[in-house]
Amino acid sequence: MKYTLRPYQQEASDAAVKFFSDKTTAKHNGLLILPTGAGKSLVIADIASKIDEPLIVLQPSREILEQNYAKLMSYGVWDCSIYSASLNRKEINRITFATIGSVMAHLDDFNVFHKILIDECHLVNPRGGQYKEFIEAVEGRQVIGLTATPYRLGQTIDPKTINSKWKKYGSILKFLTRTRPRVFDQVLYYCQVKTLLEGGFLAKLRYFDMNALELDRVKLNSTGADYDDESLFKEFERVGFFEYTLNIVKRVMRPKDGSLRHGILVFCRFVEDAERLADELCGFCEVVSGATPKKEREAILERFKSGETEVVANVGVLTTGFDFPALDTIILARPTMSLALFYQMVGRAIRPYPGKDGWVIDLCGSVTKFGKVEELWLDHDERGGWIITSNGKQLTNIMMTK
Structure with missing residues (x-):
């Protein structure tokens, strides 16, 4: 099957193919920045179909690998294979889709690959x-790395204390081309979230600010990169956050207008809260966490997609590699200092689907902190370096604050 790429997909693929064909770029590594829902697997497939040399595509998980591999197979490209222990397949071909852990066990077997694509390269x-x-x-x-979130958390000295004997350290969200050291040093192509929304390629979302927390009361953890669990738990207890979350979920499950949501995905911070939700909503809600066995998780998600299970309360998973376009309701029941995590959570509902009315119900003030996803903007600062802004507020390459 031959796909007709959207203009931005074709431009991204062309930029990557041009980069790979230019031998002078061997000392540089490039970035393709494509929003969640932009169709990265299709871009990867198009790039792979046009590269005549050995190409390895690295993914962080089996789920993402399977999606990327299936898309290339649908192109009618047959000289490709999977190398992943978790999928019980270890085959090397001209185009090889692999998980990084499996490759590292047999490093020398992959010396033939001089061209590399890395999905989720953040x-x-x-x-x-x-x-x-x-x-x-x-x-x-x-x-070449592909990502929707081109930034990583790092540590920095608070400029106010740089000349002080008692230096204060904090966290900084750094654009990938501005880390020291760095792997990626140039942006080959980027596409704004707003551009895709205006083109009808993403679902429009409605945001509901229902924050119940006073996060100024909550301490940051030792790295300054997120909220301290013990302090956050106390704030949850103080405001009765579980009971509040449960009430919101019940209201969303049975709206006054009688309409039904097509999947309600609740992002929880603590496993205990997710399990309590499932107990209170017995028969309607299931739990997915990092401890859920793969087969059990797959079965739960199949029931969720079919509508048999109305609500999934998840902890620490389902932020990437979870493809459910019909999903129309996200409940943010965990605060975060991470722009990437916030974007990934909201991104689960942004994929287009006929008749979709997407809801993002924020119980923790994250939309106020980061802005709506469509307001995130790739831009340059006064020195020409890449940054992310939201309604003019700079979010990367500055000290993070609560």
Whole structure:
């Protein structure tokens, strides 16, 4: 099957193919920045179909690998394979879709690959780790990363204390091309969320600010990168946050107008809260967490997609690689200091679907902190460096505050 790419998809693919064909780029690594729901797997497939040399596509999970591989197969490209222990397949072909952990166990077998695509490349640690080791194992490799969230958390000294004996450290969200050290040093192509919304390629969302927390009362953890669990739990207890969340979920399940939602996904901070929701909504709600076995998780999500299960309360998962376009309701029942996590949570409801009326119900003030997803904007600062802004407020490359 031959797909007709959307204009932005074709432009992204063309930029990547041009980069790979230019031998002078061997000392540089590029970024393709595409919003959640933009169709990255289709872009990857188009790039792979046009590269005549060996190409390896690295993914962080089996779920994302399966999506990317299936899209290329639908192109009619047959000289491709999967190399992933979790899928019980270890085959190397001209185009190989792999999970990074499986590759690292047999590093020398992949020396033939000089061209690399990395999906969800914001996960690449520029200071070390498996991705960096793989990239540097063979000199002159050309690398392109794809992501919707081109930034990573780092630490910095508070400028107000830089000359003080008692320096204060905090967190900073750094654009991937501005980390030190860095893996990616140039943006090959980017597309704004607003552009896709205006083109009808994403679902429009309605936001409901129903914040019940006073987060100024909550301490940050030792890294300054997120809220301290013990302090947050006390705030939850103080305001009766579980009971509040339960009441909101019940109201959303049975709106006054009698309409039904097509899936309600609740993002919880604590497993205990997710399990209490499932107990209170017995027969209507199930729990997914990092401890849920893969087969059980797959069965739960199939029931969720079919409508058999109305609500899924999840903890620490379902932020990437979960494809359910009909999903129309997200309830944010966990605060976060992470722009990436906020974007990924909201992004589960932004994929288009006929007749969809997307709701984002925010119980924790995250929309006030970061702005609506469609307001996120890739821009340059006064020095020409890449930044993310929201309604003119800079979100990256500045000290994070509560």
